[in-house]
Amino acid sequence: MSPELVAGILDRDLRTLRREIEAYPEEGQLWEAVPGLPNCGGTLALHLAGNLQHYIGARWGGTGYARDRDAEFARRDVPRSELVAEIERARAAVAAGLARLPAAALAVEYPEVVGRSRVRTDEYLVHLCTHMAYHLGQLDAHRRLVTGNAAGVGALSPNELASARPAAD
DSSP, X not given: OOHHHHXXXXXXXXXXXXXXXXXXXXXXXXXXXXXXXXXXXXXXXHHXXXXXXXXXXXXXXXXXXXXXXHHHHHXXXXXXXXXXXXXXXXXXXXXXXXXXXXXGGGGSBOSSOXXXXXXXXXXXXXXXXXXXXXXXXXXXXXXXHHXXXXXXXXXXXXXXXXXXXXXXX
8 A cells, every 4th residue: 555545545535525515406405414314415525525634634734724523513504615625625635645645654653643542554544545435425325315316426436546547358
């Protein structure tokens, strides 16, 4: 595993996040509560963008991002344009932060306590990728339920991985 590999996966998933947010026909649908789902689409977008801007952008990218995790879950009716801007800031933070992470740092402890635990950096980066995918699935379910549209947005396509090349026939 390399920082470039993680950066490529997270960039693909952040592009998917943007497509999901843009696929809600009405902006207000991003904030509709659905019984049985703990978060709405807008909340998940704020949480995912904030999470990556903190754990990668601020930590290694030197972005100066100051996370307010409580606000990620409390804010409502944030305009779609602001959600998209946060996603794009997260993309830039991931690219900048992981470009500055030396491969040797993967085998050492992540530089801050996470959930009252110390973990290795490589393991935590894998966790950040799976955390992203988990919440993307929740967001996709929310969007389908509130819009009534079962169409997908091409989420998590292997064709969007950085190493993807056309297959030979």
